[in-house]
Amino acid sequence: MTQPLATGMGAPVRLEHVTKRFGQVVAVNDVSLDIPAQKMVTLLGPSGCGKTTTLRIIAGLETVSEGRVFIGDQDVTHQPASQRPITMVFQSYALFPHLNVFENVAYGLRNLRVAAAEIRRAVAEALEQVGLAGLESRAPSQLSGGQQQRVALARALVMRPQVLLLDEPLSNLDAKLRKQVRQELRSLQQRLGITSIYVTHDQSEALALSDIIVVMKDGVIQQIGGPEELYTRPANAFVARFIGDANLVEAEIRGGTVWVQGYRVPDPPGDRRDGRRLLMVRPEAIAMQPAQANGQAPGAHGLPGRVVHAFYQGMSAEYLVDTDAGQLMVLDVNLAGPVLPPGTPVQLQFSPRGMYVLPGMATGQPAAAS
């Protein structure tokens, strides 16, 4: 029996020190999370990082081993899923195969004993919202993948949940459709003001959709922040590599200046205390020129290197360059000249806009392009 919330539709969600163990395995490890109302929040991480388990804990489909879960200002830790003000869109859509589209969408309302006329109105409205009006009597098996996905969405939205949970809802769609649906999803969420929690392993999806991204690894939250913050100021090497491509090179900071193998890097943002640190350089922030023949001192004009592989990609070219700081990935987006063949000696220069000195000291194994 759902208690109505005073705040309208989108309710905030709070996890306090939530831990989930499956036998010996800790799937979610002491996760505390504040999800503001009416925002789109993405749980992002590689498979097995605990993001889906976290989502299912919020849904009430998994019990917690420790910790508490709040939706709005209500402690729902011990409430079963059927009594929480949430709905969920499943990865497999989980449409009921024996019910037609109308009955699928109406299913939840019938469970609430909503009057028949109101059900008809609400279902029509929900199907209208997702652009499926007129398909009420189809069986799920007669729909395309994208249509099935929309029915699943309509079925969740028609309940007017305070929190909408989405478990990799786009992963079964082809690439083009995925882009379209994710834009529609975003605009629908913003218009309806539903707090949405979205699980994905696709970082580009997360960047495009979210107000806030929560990066997880091995059941532990790595960083919480907006898309831009995560991309430009990652909290650690894992986040740097997971969000976009990143070169991580070992840098030496002396008196506020940053040195990479004798190359003085132009003022990267980040913590600049003295010591050996990890410097993140995005591939697109590296400018590359063929090395001059004249004997200029190395380091004056950049980091010397040698092209190992070149991948032509149409509007850009990607290089793998061997340097004293390790192999670096370089993305040439301007493509001013011809693609440099492997073996060409080059000079690399980092631009401050795509660099960040990671917090904390370097601990070994630097420089590997991801």
Added chain:
Amino acid sequence: MSAPSIPQQPAYTAADRGPLGAGFWWALLILAAGLGLPWSRQGVNVLEYDAARTGLRLVGEAWPIAAALALAGLLLFLGRPPVPHRAAGRAMVLVAAAGGAVTAGHVLAQGQPFGLGALLVFLGFLSVAGMGLSYSGWLRVEPFAGGAILWLAAFIAVFILYPLAVVLTTSVWVRDEFTLDVFRQTLRSPTFFLFENPWTEISERRVALWVGSLAAVLAFPLQSLWGDIPLARQALRSVIIGLGAYCLSALSTGFGALRNSVLLALSVGVLSTALGLAFALLAQRSRFPIRSLMGPFSTLSMITPPFVLGLSMIYMFGRQGLITNQLLGLSTNAFYGPLGVGVAQVLAFTPLAYLVLTGVVRSLDPAMEEAAQTLRASRWRLFHTVTWPLLRPGVANAFLLTVIESLADFGNPLILGGGVPFLPTEVFFAIEGRFNQHEAAVYGVVLLAMTVGVFVLQHYWLRQASYVTVTGKPSGGNPSPLPGFLEYPMTVAFGLWTLLGVMLYASVFFGSFVKLWGFNNTFTLEHYEALRTSGFGVFLNTARLAALAAVPSALVGFLIAYVVGRLRFPGRSLVEFTSMLSFAVPGTVMGIGYVLAFHHGPLRLTGTELIIILAFVFRNMPVGIRSGLAALQQIDRSLEEASTTLRASNVTTLRRILFPLLVPAVISGLMFSFVRAMTAISQVIFLVTPSTNLATVLILSWVGHGSIGRGAALSCVLIAAMAVVVLLLNVVLHRTNRRGQRMATY
């Protein structure tokens, strides 16, 4: 998706479902039943109403009744919606448990058969306790499921575990005293097992010892031929082989029921499994249309009462048998005894082995064999290293299944045993002939120990070793054809087997139309006419009881499958194990268990149709469980989770999502329960009375009294009726499946 911006609306909330809650209604039911219905009864009829025994009359005299009703009154005020507090849940559990205990204690202390009122009061308390367990958080399931779990646990305890426990205690508890004398006497009696044969010069014990040690000594070095095996393991295996050889030698030189049953089971197991495997391979990889022939045969053997083949063996190979007497001119008794029983059982159980093995053979991925061939494996190596290891668990499974079936088979040894003792028949003769329930219990315990041992072996050992589920559907490719030296003998075996089967069924059919088989082969309808007076009524009654039992056995089976397959609670695996266990309990053992447990005292039920229905339900429930579990595995869990997140309770999910998707499985569960009930004999033979007779029991007694023709006639009616039922339900199943297929493709 371009609808105009929607103003914020409040979320839907559940409509008020009444302020009282299910707990209140259960409490009210307890009060009504406890006051208005009798707590005990005089006769056998559970539905009997006796005003003098109602709670209204007794509440002043019997304090437990007053206490139970007072506790029920208390429950009226606990567990009100919305979701009761956990403390309230705990209180509900305690109050309901106390109420249940007081009720049960009162009924047991009174010693009189329980009445409808007491039953309802107890079940009411059980339900409330289950709901309380859920509210209190002790059991992490919904109130409905909590109640269902307790109900199932109670029913399994009373109707499966309790009768078995009674058999066990009866075997060691004589005249209120614990004693092992009956055990000792029975196990030493020559009927059970005679080791040293006094008529031979040599000592059988010594022979067995020699054979055992020789086998162990020989096995030790021979194992190294197979490859590198650690020495300790080699020694252990040798010891096991030696022990096995000792036992085999002891059994084959000895006498008695144990020897007969075990040797019979082993040989029937080996033969049926070998034939089943051969037929399965033929069906999959031969040009002959084996599959279309095997289908009717497995159906036929399913709908045949277990002893009908025995009956036809008499027609064919008996003293006046068509083949032995008319064709060969012999007057032989050779087919009365282990040989006849063995042939009848091999015929009956080969289709079972075939059904198990055909799944295994079909799931052998041809691509795997092709892969092995591209890796330069010779034909023999292919079989030895790929095909056989994959088949092995299935073969072992089929073997153990047929062993259990053969050990437990009652009808064939009874008809064809010819005075040779077998364990299941000795259970029957001990109680119905020698009127010694303790001896019967001892035989029952021995038989039970063996079948349950095999079952446990099958359940735990094989489950780990099964590879079948790993690959799923075959991924194309052509299965390699069988080599000729295998295919031709197998085809011949299949031909002979088919011929024998056709002959036997035909003999029953013709036997029902002749005056007296072998003596007077003139055509007559007198057997069928005779059915009109006695047989037909019994047949209809059997069908009615089987139909009545089919619905609860399918439903209870599915409920257990749901509870076991989808819910998490402590004791889940115990529920699963005990409910599947009744597969492995021989019917005769369950039969004496029911007789001993329910023939007197507070739980008295014998002599009623109810006990027969209950016997059917708990005997056939595992069929429902198996098909339910299999069907549940096909249903993605996220469907139920989606339903849950859409505010559906467990009951709603079960009713609106799972049940519609499970309809085909439910129908086939119903069909199997019905058919099994119609053909059951071993358990119910102990429970029937003249007024509640069953067709199978009637046939058996007619055959025993020499009215073979009439028995054959009734058997034909039975088989024909069930064939019609199976065909009809198959049509229905086909229809729902076709609809299901459309759903499944999504």
